[in-house]
Amino acid sequence: MNRRDVPITDVACFHSQQCAEKYLKAFLQEQRIRFTRTHALFLLLDQCKSVNTEFESIRKYLERLDNYAVATRYPGAKITNEMAQSAISAATRVRTFVRDKLNLPK
Numbered sequence: 001m002n003r004r005d006v007p008i009t010d011v012a013c014f015h016s017q018q019c020a021e022k023y024l025k026a027f028l029q030e031q032r033i034r035f036t037r038t039h040a041l042f043l044l045l046d047q048c049k050s051v052n053t054e055f056e057s058i059r060k061y062l063e064r065l066d067n068y069a070v071a072t073r074y075p076g077a078k079i080t081n082e083m084a085q086s087a088i089s090a091a092t093r094v095r096t097f098v099r100d101k102l103n104l105p106k
Helices: 009-032 041-047 053-069 080-102
Strands: none
Touching: 009 041, 009 053, 009 080, 041 053, 053 080
């Protein structure tokens, strides 16, 4: 098995977290709400909820993603295929939710 055959689960988790983070920031940007430079999904979520309380419904997906902004960048992280699949699924849910709030096509 060569390197190309090995799943890159840590990268999948990192990019899933980044997807959710960028969508939350896009919503805040569209609402003209300033936000700090942060990877803290729950801080961003709270800011989004200040405009639309329905954002609380995606908290469970953000919980799956919150640690991947930093944890996956350092050696020693043990990320399984199941964790990567869960992260991708959570990011997809966040993406769909926020795109709906921004009136963007799914």
